[in-house]
Amino acid sequence: MPIIICTVIASDEPIADAMKRVKAIFFNVVVDTAIESLTDKFETLGEVRHGFGVLLNFQRLDDQALSNQCDNLCMTLRTGNESDIDGKELAVEVKNLPNLPSDNITALEGLTFIHKKHLEDLYPNLWVALRIVCTLPVMWQSQQRGASQS
Incomplete structure (x- = not known):
């Protein structure tokens, strides 16, 4: 199933199947949240490294x-x-x-x-x-x- 999700996300074609669309949107939100969280963590740790x-x-x-x-x-x-x-x-x-x-x-x-x-x-x-x-x-x-x- 993850292979299908990745294929759907990588494609620029509109997603006709509603379930595939929900999975793709959910996957994008999860990935965006993870990237934002890691970015914040590295910025904070950089500030700690600078101060200490x-x-x-x-x-x-x-x-x-x-x-x-x-x-x-x-x-x-x-x-x-x-x-x-x-x-x-x-x-x-x-x-x-x-x-x-x-x-x-x-x-x-x-x-x-x-x-x-x-x-x-x-x-x-x-x-x-x-x-x-x-x-x-x-x-x-x-x-x-x-x-x-x-």
Whole structure:
């Protein structure tokens, strides 16, 4: 049956059979919705990567760029006058990190590294920022499900 639907959709001829027409229209709506959803997801993840990028590429940044990006992350995590992290302290923490297992470490790998080495108290701002970035995709999915159910 899917082969017939695809053939009908690919064709520019009018669809005479009402059931085939409904299937074709339904299929187009489903595909359009899936494409729109994926586009939104990639845009959102791009914004997250931009805001939290310092946590992924800090090893390649000079001191000024690191300081600026840590301050930007601090502003991203600010609500009113409160922030989850201190940008200046985060920059110092990142500069003083011990050698990491690799140059291209993911946020989850960084979080795991800090946890396994029991460094949470030495790097509290990095610990908080990594926990936030590791839960963002889950939080975003939960918000999307909640919005679609209302």
